[in-house]
Amino acid sequence: MTALVRLRLAGFLRTGRALAPVLAGLLALGVLYGGGRARPAEAYGVSAVVLFPVLAWQTKILLDVEPDVQRRLARVVVGPVRERAAGLLAAAVAGLGTVAVALVFPWLVGGVTGETGPGDRSVAAGVALGLWAHLLALPAAVALGALASRAITRSAGYGVAVLSVGAVGALVLGLSDSVLPWLAPPVMPTARALTGDLTASAALLLSAWALVWVVVALAGYAWGRRTRA
Amino acid sequence: MRLEDVWLRYHRRGPWVLRGAEVRFGPGEVAVVLGRNGVGKSTLLQLAAGVLRPTRGRVVDRPAAVGWVPERFPADQPFTVGGYLTGMGRLAGLSGPAVDRAVRHWVDRLGLARFHGVRLPELSKGTAQKVGLAQAMLRPPGLLVLDEPWEGLDAAARELVPELIGEVLAGGGAALVSDHRGETVRLPGASRWTVADGTVTAQAPTESAGIAVVELAVPAAGVADAVARLRAAGHHVLRVRDHVAPPPATRPAEAGPPPVARPDPGPPAVAGTDPDAAPVAGAAIPASPAPAGLDAGVPARPGPPAEAAR
Numbered sequence: 267m268t269a270l271v272r273l274r275l276a277g278f279l280r281t282g283r284a285l286a287p288v289l290a291g292l293l294a295l296g297v298l299y300g301g302g303r304a305r306p307a308e309a310y311g312v313s314a315v316v317l318f319p320v321l322a323w324q325t326k327i328l329l330d331v332e333p334d335v336q337r338r339l340a341r342v343v344v345g346p347v348r349e350r351a352a353g354l355l356a357a358a359v360a361g362l363g364t365v366a367v368a369l370v371f372p373w374l375v376g377g378v379t380g381e382t383g384p385g386d387r388s389v390a391a392g393v394a395l396g397l398w399a400h401l402l403a404l405p406a407a408v409a410l411g412a413l414a415s416r417a418i419t420r421s422a423g424y425g426v427a428v429l430s431v432g433a434v435g436a437l438v439l440g441l442s443d444s445v446l447p448w449l450a451p452p453v454m455p456t457a458r459a460l461t462g463d464l465t466a467s468a469a470l471l472l473s474a475w476a477l478v479w480v481v482v483a484l485a486g487y488a489w490g491r492r493t494r495a
Numbered sequence: 496m497r498l499e500d501v502w503l504r505y506h507r508r509g510p511w512v513l514r515g516a517e518v519r520f521g522p523g524e525v526a527v528v529l530g531r532n533g534v535g536k537s538t539l540l541q542l543a544a545g546v547l548r549p550t551r552g553r554v555v556d557r558p559a560a561v562g563w564v565p566e567r568f569p570a571d572q573p574f575t576v577g578g579y580l581t582g583m584g585r586l587a588g589l590s591g592p593a594v595d596r597a598v599r600h601w602v603d604r605l606g607l608a609r610f611h612g613v614r615l616p617e618l619s620k621g622t623a624q625k626v627g628l629a630q631a632m633l634r635p636p637g638l639l640v641l642d643e644p645w646e647g648l649d650a651a652a653r654e655l656v657p658e659l660i661g662e663v664l665a666g667g668g669a670a671l672v673s674d675h676r677g678e679t680v681r682l683p684g685a686s687r688w689t690v691a692d693g694t695v696t697a698q699a700p701t702e703s704a705g706i707a708v709v710e711l712a713v714p715a716a717g718v719a720d721a722v723a724r725l726r727a728a729g730h731h732v733l734r735v736r737d738h739v740a741p742p743p744a745t746r747p748a749e750a751g752p753p754p755v756a757r758p759d760p761g762p763p764a765v766a767g768t769d770p771d772a773a774p775v776a777g778a779a780i781p782a783s784p785a786p787a788g789l790d791a792g793v794p795a796r797p798g799p800p801a802e803a804a805r
Binding site for chain 2: 276
């Protein structure tokens with residue numbers, strides 16, 4: 267399976283198709299950090315929100331860059347379960363790269379401040395919470411991108427529709443007075459939680475929420491791929 | 496392996512492509528899938544290979560190592576021939592040195608050495624098809640599934656396909672081949688699966704059902720005599736044409752299915768020194784394993800002995 271992950275990452279990086287989401291991600295981060303200095307945890311919470319659609323789009327591109335027949339060849343060689351898992355894993359690895367850039371970026375452009383006043387979180391704690399926020403958003407974004415991939419949607423139009431409805435839905439359903447917040451992954455609630463004091467139980471709840479959402483979305487992907495080679 | 500009551504349709508409300516297909520075949524067997532365009536030959540092959548999952552029914556006892564050669568190789572990938580085959584070898588579970596050995600072996604065997612560093616999108620259709628063949632053979636397959644393998648291949652490579660199948664069978668594997676151009680006369684002993692109206696009819700191999708076409712070169716002056724003698728020997732002469740260019744020599748020692756003309760001690764009808772001046776007669780002979788020698792006194796010239804026809 268590692269071989270297939272490597273083959274797919276190589277295919278993604280060599281085609282130049284990886285460039286579009288990377289540029290979009292950098293643009294979004296540039297806009298986000300252009301306004302002034304923020305404390306790390308708050309800034310990273312918002313960064314995870316703006317990166318959610320970018321990571322989902324990146325996943326869709328990574329899965330779609332491989333021709334359908336090549337995906338079927340891989341399925342014949344390694345079996346259907348590993349073929350699906352390798353695609354998700356490759357997308358997660360690529361996503362981790364983007365997350366790493368997002369964590370380093372604000373320090374390079376002076377978008378965050380290292381100064382801490384009395385009662386503030388330490389910088390290390392802020393970075394750790396930022397990493398946590400991104401790691402909650404990444405699997406959900408990978409699952410959304412997988413559901414929007416050509417293997418599932420079969421047409422470019424449906425693929426874009428699934429991707430945009432998912433991305434916009436995560437923002438709209440995540441607003442503080444949303445009636446159905448559970449339908450979306452908790453990227454917005456996480457960002458809100460990071461602006462104030464975050465209790466351990468709230469962190470645990472958000473993590474469990476993200477986990478359940480990802481499991482349900484990936485189950486949908488696996489079910490859809492059963493009949494879609 | 497067996498296909499048990501296999502039904503398949505591509506969409507929930509789509510038409511059934513296969514309805515209750517029921518076939519079985521075992522190690523050392525080869526089957527040819529025949530049928531009109533769009534009748535479901537590729538679908539059947541993909542079910543056997545494990546690309547598609549039956550909507551109803553099941554496929555049981557599929558060998559672990561399956562080599563699938565798709566009808567069109569997916570050449571739109573950013574890899575070189577060598578890089579792609581190495582990647583596919585690793586996918587098949589081969590480790591470092593074993594991958595290199597297997598890739599080198601198949602690249603040489605299929606005449607891909609010149610293209611080792613060429614990127615896949617730059618390959619011609621036939622060369623890409625050879626890469627498709629190579630990736631299926633990297634790990635010795637227990638089941639080799641070939642979808643129109645002769646499409647786009649040159650004469651030398653066409654002869655190679657039955658050879659590869661023979662090796663898979665000798666290794667205890669099985670092979671499944673689809674064909675709509677009658678090339679499968681190169682596979683004597685194959686059972687025939689005919690796909691029509693969603694059902695598959697299997698037919699055991701028959702000894703003398705096939706017909707092969709032998710092309711002979713004879714001096715222009717002796718055409719009438721040669722044709723008369725071939726007819727007298729019971730062969731069906733299809734046509735006589737001018738000899739344009741000598742075909743590329745493939746594998747003269749081919750012990751292929753159709754017996755070729757045997758040299759005759761009688762007066763030679765072909766001098767063999769000036770083949771370009773010779774018209775060519777195509778004669779149809781039964782493709783049965785029993786020697787059906789031509790008594791026309793035409794020595795066999797090295798060259799593709801049989802242009803296939805059914």
